[in-house]
Amino acid sequence: MSTDDTEPSESKCGASSSTDTEASESSGSKCGATKTETAESKCGGSSSTDDSTSKCGGSSDEEEVGSTVEDFDADPGRLVAVGLGPGEPEGMTSRAKTALAAVEHIVGYTTYVELLPDDITESAEDIYSTPMCGEVSRTEEAIDRALSGNDVAIIGSGDPNVYALAGLALEILESKGGTASMVDFEVVPGVPAAQSCAARVGAPLVNDTVSISLSDHLTDMPTIESRLHATAKEGFTIAIYNPWSRKRRENFEKCCEILLEHRDEDTPVGVVHAAGRDDEEVEIVTLGDLPDLGETDLIDMTTTLLVGNDETYVWDDRMVTPRGYETKYDY
Ligand SMILES: C[S@@+](CC[C@H](N)C(=O)[O-])C[C@H]1O[C@@H](n2cnc3c(N)ncnc32)[C@H](O)[C@@H]1O
Structure with missing residues (x-):
């Protein structure tokens, strides 16, 4: 498991390379993409960690969807969009806690990862966090990990249906030539702000x-x-x-x-x-x-x-x- 407060973690899935393969072997992660592009994560376009100075909406180059479902050999795992509620662990639904305890990988904006209760971060096999922005690449990272055979949660504050990533996840899945059912896509609601x-x-x-x-x-x-x-x-x-x-x-x-x-x-x-x-x-x-x-x-x-x-x-x-x-x- 790894979390990184300031820099994007390295991708464990999606466009696999020698570095990715090593990383995935060491963590036991199932990453089956066959693309041979950069080992660098495609996530975290902006390096800003300050919400109020966000440069969201700047370059779209970093936000392009890469691999398609054809690039993955593995049997897909699950993808679940989980709403954390306002922030405190007591504000999370027990369904959200159960869903997070059941997945292998958790993907999210750094601030939200930091809000997770310790028992959840400790039980996850891998945590991929990126700073503000990069929503498309972060969501794609979650999808690629699921397509590679991992059970993955993409997390956000409040509810995944309120100015959040549930819809984006479905749109990207569709643009990759996938379906929601192939990753057993599910939304676990949270209390909206x-x-x-x-x-x-x-x-x-x-x-x-x-x-x-x-x-x-x-x-x-x-x-x-x-x-x-x-x-x-x-x-x-x-x-x-x-x-x-x-x-x-x-x-x-x-x-x-x-x-x-x-x-x-x-x-x-x-x-x-x-x-x-x-x-x-x-x-x-x-x-x-x-x-x-x-x-x-x-x-x-x-x-x-x-x-x-x-x-x-x-x-x-x-x-x-x-x-x-x-x-x-x-x-
Ligand atoms: C991108 S939206 C995400 C909304 C979230 N999905 C929800 O259901 O609440 C981010 C905005 O939600 C609101 N927000 C999120 N968490 C909050 C909190 N703990 N207290 C007050 N407002 C919050 C703020 O207006 C913030 O700018």
Whole structure:
């Protein structure tokens, strides 16, 4: 087993070479790819370990899918996308723990690997971690390891279906000429950040809610702005993911401007930084105060914002969004 905090680990699978073969023999890993390209991992395009200075979306050269299913001789193993929840081991579902204990290889972004409980990292035969970005190459690495005969988990925070890699894994499998069933592909859900963060501030999301990510890495900003307008106008409560980075400062500012166009400045906003992690911070603020928080440590790439609707209020330090019971029942 190996983890590396700053540099990508060497690939044990996929494009095999003499180095790869040695590595796989020493770990007992089953790597059956027959390609003879570079021994270097194709993962970890960016060497940045700082979320807020991420260069995601830069070069696409490092993100090209390489081998196809034809390049693998072995009987495929399994591929499971596992959601870890917010971060603390207690926040993981027991199904996620069981799934991780059952696999041989774990593949993930370094920060998420560091969140794994010790018993899981100790029981894994190999752990492949890469810094921020390189999602395509990291996901392909997981797929190649599964195609080589290993049981593999690709991990992420929250849930694999929320701004995460479950869909990418299926898309890459398809582009390699494979099928989901050949690796017995499975998604093990986790608690999404919106729900973990909502729990920290009371009951802000109990009515119709829309999630919006401010990351313009894969969706352009005009589209994000139009979604924000539509959502804010319609009165949904809103969970805002990826709210801030140095690169995304303007997106945050634009988001606040759009929200204030449609909502009262007294609208409560739950700001939850790093729910379930050592540096967790929670505040309930007003929408009018939100723009000024962009430059504080409270709002960064590990923060989720929960914007109330017209009926959301703060009671005893908790956000409350009525669901409508009060219109039908006396209490
Ligand atoms: C790429 S998305 C991944 C979302 C994840 N799959 C989920 O289901 O929550 C990353 C964003 O999720 C939110 N996030 C993830 N973990 C968080 C946590 N522990 N506390 C607050 N927000 C979190 C932040 O908005 C962060 O920018």
